[in-house]
Amino acid sequence: MTPVQALVTALLPDLAHPYDSSTPPNPDAPRDLLVRARTGTGKTLAFLIPAVEHRIRAVEKHAESTVRSSDLSSSILAGRVRNSFRKRFPGALVLSPTRELATQIAGVALKLTDHHKDFQVNLFVGGASKGRQLSQWKNGHRDIVVATPGRLRDVLENDSDVRESMKSCNFLILDEADTLLDMGFRDDIDAIVKFLAPPRTRQTFLFSATLSRRIRQIATTHLSPNHQFLDAAPPVSGTDLSIDQLKDNARVPWAVDSDDELVTHAHVPQHYTPLPSPDAQIPALLRLIAHDQLIHASKSKIIVFCPTTHSTAFFSTVMREFAADGTLPAKNTRVFEMHSKLTQAARQRASREFRESPITSSSQKHDWRLRKGRGSAGPTVLVTSDVSARGVDYPHVTRVIQLGIPSSEALYVHRVGRTGRGLSSSPLPESQEEPPHRSDMLLLPWEAGYFSRHLQQCPVKALPLETLESQVAAAATAPSCRYSKVAIYGTSSTDGNPSSEIKAPSDDNATSADKQPDSLSTRFRSLLPLLDAEAIRQTAASLLGHYLPLAGPLHVSGQKVLSGISDWSRTFGVDMGKPSQAWLRRMGIRLEDKADSRRTRFEDLIGSSLQKHRADRFPVQRIDKRRKDDKKSQPRTMSFRSQRVRNNSV
Template sequence: MYKTLRTSSGLLRLVSGSASRRYARLSSVAARKAVAGLTPAVRRLASSSAALAQKPTQDEDAIEDPDMVEEDLTEGGRTPFAAVEEAMHPLTYKAITQTPFKHVDMSPVQDAVLSLLPQLAEPHKDTDNAEQRQRDLLVRAKTGTGKTLAFLVPAIEARLKTLQAVGDAAVAASGLKGDARAEKQIREKAEYAFARANVGTMIISPTRELATQIANAALKLSKHHGFNVQLFVGGESKSMQMRDWSRGRKDIFVGTPGRIQDMIESVGQVKDALSKVNTLVLDEADTLLDMGFRNDIENITGYLPPTPVRQTLLFSATVSPAIRQIAQTTLDENFGYINCIAEDDSPVHAHIPQHFTTLPSGADQVPHIMRLIAQDQLLHPEFSKIILFCNTTKNTQLFTEVLRSCRTAFPDTRTDVLEIHSKKSQDQRARVSDQFRHKTSGCTVLVTSDVSARGIDYPDVTRVIQVGIPATATQYIHRVGRTGRGKNTEGRGDLVLLPFETGFVKHSLAEVPIKNTTVDDVRDEVNALADQYDANPSAFSRTTAAPAPGPRDYTRRDDRRPMRPAYTGPAFGKNLRERMDSVDAACEKGIANVSPTPVEEACGAMMGFYAGHRAEIRCRASDVVDGVKEWARTAFQTEAPRFSPQFLARIGLKDGVEATPRSFGGRRPSFSGGMGRGEWTSRDSRRPSFGSDSGAPRWASRSDGDAGDRKGGRSGGYDRSARSYGGDRSAARPYGGERGGERSYSGGERSNSRRESRKPAADNGDDFW
């Protein structure tokens, strides 16, 4: 259910579900009465931003007044893009429906926003009345629902109208109107000069990965217009970014808050180019605020034209008090509100089955995880694609090593186990992310920290496994949202908890439809599937094609393995039930190959993480200390290191007794061998990072990068033969190579800024230890 309210103009639009759409065009008086009749939540959001300081209720029922409905359109599925063809430029429509997107129908959020065209893209005029000035939007929509296209289309249309106005003014000033050839030359020259000097749209994203995905989408959508997209993220040389900035058009500017702020403060060209921004987009605004970017956003908007001259589109999955506050400072007073989330919706996609298991002891952890993976492989013998989330970087490293050591316990003994976390270099993260993204056959497990939790486009993930609690219930939702996104993928989510973590489900996931599943339940189901396989292996068949001939890149150890030939037949070997019965023994043998050092480091990371999240699990400080020590002893047959009093005091625990809470913002200690010493890290090094294929500006990197940053180290490369944001540079051509082809970019991050280390950081548990 979504609602668009335009209180000053008298336009009220209501849509309930995808079955029907109703439009009502009312007088201003009738509109005010309609808004007055709404529930308090909608009335506060629709009528004025002055009420944003109040807390909305959850009841946002639609108006059911047939006298107000002018037209009741057809029932059925989604609205086709053809319905808004006349409202946009033909080349924009071509990019959407032909190449490169080839879309047919709009998602609900696209329908809600694009139906406001062409008025939504009209530039501000000093003579605008209240109806014309309502161009700012607050849009509430889930991730993965087509939001990117919903804000890019109006942004591109607004840029086209601005350039057209610039060209018209240049022709009129030249006095050569009527001479078609001269008009064309004057118009093109004026538009190009304006496009090089002024940014059209600024899009602020919380992470490099999201910024990279948006930049790629912008390049594709503006392909036929000849627009240029500038990407400012960390992990790239500032000089290379400025080189591309100074040489190219500035139609669309995508970046992370830290790098944008840094470039504005240090480079006058950037600040000057922002003085005529048409559209500001805040994507994933709730995440931007969660990561502590509110001050950066307010500083950046200070360099932009004020509202209502500047149009602002704010997209968020929630409308929290923080979102209402940022809306009050960035949106025009007369903004519109679009809600694309029905009030009876679960916070997680309802079609995703979700299960949690409280382990009897730490000894059951690794075997249970192995059986969850085996279960998914048996349910999806043709193609199993799993993301396994850990709550700290050290745990991510540890479980990657464990799964690789216990690989023989999988039904598919050639399962690829990939690893992503922010301790990996940008090149490594980008390569692995791209590899996992394009997996379309076989069995793969990606072990990752929360750098992969939100906004990452990994299609057809069959299952998400979370080992330990996430930082927040919201983070749980975003993690689970990585699965069930493909057209033919139902997906599943599993949460594996140690005994002292069990309070998280009761207190933090009370509203989530999650079922309790025991260790024995999973074991029995895996054994039953194994029996079915042994009885009829052909029912679990798999078809794989031979790799395409051509040169291979042997830069990774895994690439040196022999290439598999084409194959059709049973997906797994013989005697599968016998192997499933020996999972515990295989895990014990694999764990024995893991050295004590990563276990000890993981213990320190877990202590720091849970010290800051005891409120979510409702446990005492002593429970955390005892639970972590018990986990090391039972799961890995390793005695936990002795935690010094200094270390325990630093993280808020002392001898297992709660100490005075300490802020986890700014500089954080790093556990090392159980001692209380630490190291200083910048905020940027604790944020997620991602990218895709290298190209366009020279600073382009791979496919995945970390979150917004201030300053970045150089890790760029330029391949003009396939311009794109992100991707694998293993085959990249040197700068100045062959030109042409599709454009695309990537982002990266490596921060060395002391100033950043003094700022509070998001408490996501990834890079703190």
């Protein structure tokens, strides 16, 4: 049992008593809770156990009072009363910031109540059919309701049945409250609470990773004055936070301006690699993935964070191609894609399959999901935007890779927190050379100053490209390596000539017909003729929108960012085009076309970028497949020829 679970369950059974208007309230009995708990420490069970117990007690209490008032003692009558009550009146309402986290909570609730007959969980989340959700609501039991604020507010305001039923909801749980506020759901929360039972009859739990001023404000608004504070994540040893300090809105040490995962996952090794040029990005990413697979074999489970939705779609398509042509050590690598533009069904499928992988135990090798293609016995890679950065629990993630900088320091910490979840902060044993979890970040040239100006409190170390190459070489030649004919290159990926190729010990799956792989740079170039130019332009435009507002924190000019994105686009053999002067001015870039002006003209800026890439460096024949029915807001994934062009493929 984790600390947060022990703190909450210690208050049972008093914590789960339903409200009784016939008895005066006991001020000493636990009721409303403000809980600080780190993500990945089992807090979902901590609030679901009292919620389920509260629901069971409320149903039994109503059945007993109804049977007693009818002067009948019939088990059939009691069963009918219970069934009617569960269909009319809802149990606990759990508000979650994202649909992925809400779906995860609903799944945990169903597993927890598996031994309770016909216990049901209602889910109200965006991206799924509202009609189907309302149909399940009207036809099933309303034991627990899990929802995202936007969808629930919409349903409450437009459906009379949900609105009337939720008036009797007297148990509210706000999970990841700091994230709810960060995502701008404060108004939605206030509006939803008005549809619930009044505060004197309602029980409220507020779970948060941090105790910022905004968290204390919402606690003052929605919790009873005598609510109980449980601290399952004290920031400093020996630091006590009294409820009086919280009521006085005093500054809580460490928790106001930083995040708990900064301390929780400080033991996760964190590295950043400054890249000499944009064309080193893909080869370096492949080396990081290969390094993790060489260490963890089939248990390798990697999350790659991309800064935008378009870049997520772009890099996921690139990674699928490299996984398919044998570039990675594991030939059965599965690549999943996750971003906000996917349908809810696609997001749930990718989340479920990535969460369940890898399936390696002997008892699961012949599972029906594997035969149906729903499971994976090999390494997996999830390429995702920041929809997976907070709250969602993916177990056994071995590495987090960040492409580019996040929009905030807290987001960086949350990304790192996707690995090493639930582990203690004890140091790594000296006998273990490679840590089981790790975080890496690849920085393009204009991002190189990010760590020198930000995140000094994080244990982040520089990892030069040459050191990364030597790490991969050492992992490939280790006696424990399971993969054969792994190409390792001692030179930088910007140099087209491999300096060495080292063969790892062979396995039983290797055949004599297999060819030695080319260098990663050569593989990268062989992919260029297959890219969709429009997908690259859309990705470049989205990167401009992401990086230009961050030019100030990066201490670089907007012109340098613009030039860097242009370099990145030309790395793939595509001219990203010319943004309008009006758009550039709105983004804070002013380019004047005057003979006596010292400002660089846009054409000169792009031209200087072109000079950096010789025409014969990447001989590319682009295939521009435009689809007229594509929506501009949808990320365009790359298109490949039906007959793939590969050089020396495995």
